[in-house]
Amino acid sequence: MAVLWNKHRFSGGVLVLDTTNTLVLRGHADRSFDRFEDRAEISRFAEAARTFRPAELGGRAPVFENSEAAAGRVIALREAADRLFRQAVLSGQLDTALLPAVLRAAASCLDGASEMVGGAERPYGDPATPLRFETALGVSALSLLSGNEWRKIRICPNCNWLFVDRSRNASRLWCDMAVCGNRHKARRHYERSKATEVSHG
Numbered sequence: 001m002a003v004l005w006n007k008h009r010f011s012g013g014v015l016v017l018d019t020t021n022t023l024v025l026r027g028h029a030d031r032s033f034d035r036f037e038d039r040a041e042i043s044r045f046a047e048a049a050r051t052f053r054p055a056e057l058g059g060r061a062p063v064f065e066n067s068e069a070a071a072g073r074v075i076a077l078r079e080a081a082d083r084l085f086r087q088a089v090l091s092g093q094l095d096t097a098l099l100p101a102v103l104r105a106a107a108s109c110l111d112g113a114s115e116m117v118g119g120a121e122r123p124y125g126d127p128a129t130p131l132r133f134e135t136a137l138g139v140s141a142l143s144l145l146s147g148n149e150w151r152k153i154r155i156c157p158n159c160n161w162l163f164v165d166r167s168r169n170a171s172r173l174w175c176d177m178a179v180c181g182n183r184h185k186a187r188r189h190y191e192r193s194k195a196t197e198v199s200h201g
């Protein structure tokens, strides 16, 4: 069944983390699954990124030219970035041993195209022209590394997604309050009512 690429699935705050989050429930061996297992979903994800990542992409429309080689480059960067940034959250530091895989994967995503990024008015070049998804993903990964923003990455305690916490007092707990926060509340409520039942015999 086709994935509904909605706002919730772009909870990462930056394109590279939205991408790492396409592998759902990481660490839950029995429940984890890959939304990019059907490679056609990468193109659909790229298309949805225009709607849900407008600021980062400067309004440009990312396009993914589906091929097994291109999908392999995207997956390689997704996995390497997840390892690096997840470890950074857990330790508060960047592990240089995890960097080469990210840099190599980002380099191969950037290879073969030229885009002028970082312009004052146009962070990603001309919004009227399409943008290679691989380029967007490579730039997103390198941007997250280059500043201090990686320090704001958190791991959602409900679904294990990575997200950037830009809240003023750095207190955001859930990737998406409306989804993971509510599920947690509902579960706590259920557990409390079960506990009451037991204590009442």
Ligand SMILES: [Zn+2]
Pocket (backbone or CB within 6 Å): 156, 157, 158, 159, 160, 161, 174, 175, 176, 180
């Ligand atoms: Zn979550």
